[in-house]
Amino acid sequence: VAATDHPPLDAAEAAAWSTFERAQERLRSVMARELTQETGLSDADFQILSVLASAYRGRLRAFDLRCELQWEKSRLSHQLRRMEQRGLIRREACADDGRASDVVLTDAGREAGVRGKCARAGSIRRHVLGPLGKERLAALADLAMDLDMGLRDTLPRHPPDED
């Protein structure tokens, strides 16, 4: 399908979409800034700490971490190197496959993740729950659920640049 085959959105559709897009973008910026101010963590740090914190023993193969995050290989390596230098994670050879590597949460990383979660909860209260209230947040989640159902089968199970 050539890109130009798609009919443009009508004015109301385009306005609705851009309102949603702008709010998403602002929310993301504000929350990232608050996270960094309160904890020193970037959004990327926090994403990785969160995924590892919910893994068994805080340990995941690098490949599985990458599937979870849907990041490119070079981005993840770069990010992990910096987090290792800061003592938030360490890398270990995988017990059952010496060529593969595991990413392991350190105690400092686990604590940082908990502080990040608290800070994030504060941002959500201030900027989402506060303005919308419980019921409209539930309405937002219902709409998001309907979007997500269709998207679930669209994404590949493998991370972006795996052979």
Add this chain to the structure above:
Amino acid sequence: VAATDHPPLDAAEAAAWSTFERAQERLRSVMARELTQETGLSDADFQILSVLASAYRGRLRAFDLRCELQWEKSRLSHQLRRMEQRGLIRREACADDGRASDVVLTDAGREAGVRGKCARAGSIRRHVLGPLGKERLAALADLAMDLDMGLRDTLPRHPPDED
């Protein structure tokens, strides 16, 4: 305020938020992938082309572009360098301030932006308008508008790393 002063979200609040966050993240990945498949543009390319396309004569000061995008200086320079190499934009000294630089859309950049817009419209139709329909998209935009009202005063007017 210490990060740990924030009370955690209750289970329903946390579930609603994570549903919304996951849907946002999937939507972003799917749309970025479709844009690249259909036009060869990354999301970052498309954002810049869109901002420039709506500027008078397709021209903006680098600083104003950065305010609009809320990107860090190094990220924007790196991105602009690559877009210049691909002939999508060019940089020119600013007419009324020789030390400042303008970013200018080339004809190829303008065409690429139009192709990107068509591809993006297709993604929005397929993944948002299709599943939700016009009325529920309007409901989503209403919720987003309420979020956005509160956020508008929270973000600084200046880009992230300006003195």
